[in-house]
Amino acid sequence: MTAVAPPVQIGQLPRKRRGRWSWAWVALSSLAVAGYFTGQYAQGTLDSLAHQHVGLAEDYASRAWPVQLAFYLHITSAGLSLALGPWQFSRRLRSRHPLVHRAVGRIYLASVAIGSVSALVMSLFSSVGLLGFFGFGSLAVLWGWTAWRGYRAISGRDIPGHQAWMIRNFALTYAAVTLRSWFGALILAQIPFVHGTDPFPAILREAYAPLPFLCWLPNIVIAEFMIRRRGLPALRITTRPEARPARPAGRTTADSA
Numbered sequence: 001m002t003a004v005a006p007p008v009q010i011g012q013l014p015r016k017r018r019g020r021w022s023w024a025w026v027a028l029s030s031l032a033v034a035g036y037f038t039g040q041y042a043q044g045t046l047d048s049l050a051h052q053h054v055g056l057a058e059d060y061a062s063r064a065w066p067v068q069l070a071f072y073l074h075i076t077s078a079g080l081s082l083a084l085g086p087w088q089f090s091r092r093l094r095s096r097h098p099l100v101h102r103a104v105g106r107i108y109l110a111s112v113a114i115g116s117v118s119a120l121v122m123s124l125f126s127s128v129g130l131l132g133f134f135g136f137g138s139l140a141v142l143w144g145w146t147a148w149r150g151y152r153a154i155s156g157r158d159i160p161g162h163q164a165w166m167i168r169n170f171a172l173t174y175a176a177v178t179l180r181s182w183f184g185a186l187i188l189a190q191i192p193f194v195h196g197t198d199p200f201p202a203i204l205r206e207a208y209a210p211l212p213f214l215c216w217l218p219n220i221v222i223a224e225f226m227i228r229r230r231g232l233p234a235l236r237i238t239t240r241p242e243a244r245p246a247r248p249a250g251r252t253t254a255d256s257a
């Protein structure tokens, strides 16, 4: 008998290809940010890096050792989660090597747990004060919480719920990339209006100020759109429990919040 190839649906191929390109972009940008921004702190002590004005070294070099410990725990664990996260969305890896998906997933969740607790500590000492505390602090809590929901969903064999929570969670992990993209864009946007002898410290300050919220709020909105478009359980805000449709067997509460 001759096998007949299924007809290619109009619009299906470009969408698939677009999906692959977007995934490749997310994976490459994640690896680049995880490698570069974490790697720069491996070039010396915070004191020596502070003299070279590397990243936030000047802010953290003078902090007490528990804060410095939180800093190092954060950049290594958050860097690892950013580098590992994209691979978990590869359908090929998931179907061909489910054990690898599971092992990498455990390492990812452990690094998010360490990364979010240490980020919460760091948000108390943020270089942008209260704005940093509220912006980065709420990101840290949501980051840990969405990881926990993703873990709980898969423990209850709720695969659609797991996928939805992990899309939300990685959208928050990806805040590390969007933060740096917004930072660059906001610096460039100010250049035409620059005046004075040394405007750059003020430009950097202005560009950094909205980032504690701007780095993750759009990501989580986009993640929710992606979840709806894929037909996965979206967030529902409801005050009337009787209005909820009956949950199919095998599903956990992970399909609603």
Ligand code: HEM
Binding pocket: 033, 034, 037, 038, 054, 055, 056, 059, 074, 075, 078, 079, 080, 081, 082, 116, 119, 120, 122, 123, 125, 126, 127, 128, 132, 136, 137, 139, 140, 143, 172, 173, 174, 175, 176
């Ligand atoms: C998604 C949850 C995250 C939260 C809540 C968070 C929070 C923070 C906070 C509060 C700071 C200090 C900022 C300041 O003092 O103004 C910081 C710095 C830093 N974070 Fe995160 N972060 C997260 C994710 C990540 C990820 C995924 C990476 C991976 C590369 C990362 C890498 C860094 C680095 C390298 C710094 C030092 C600043 C720099 O050199 O750019 N963070 N983070």
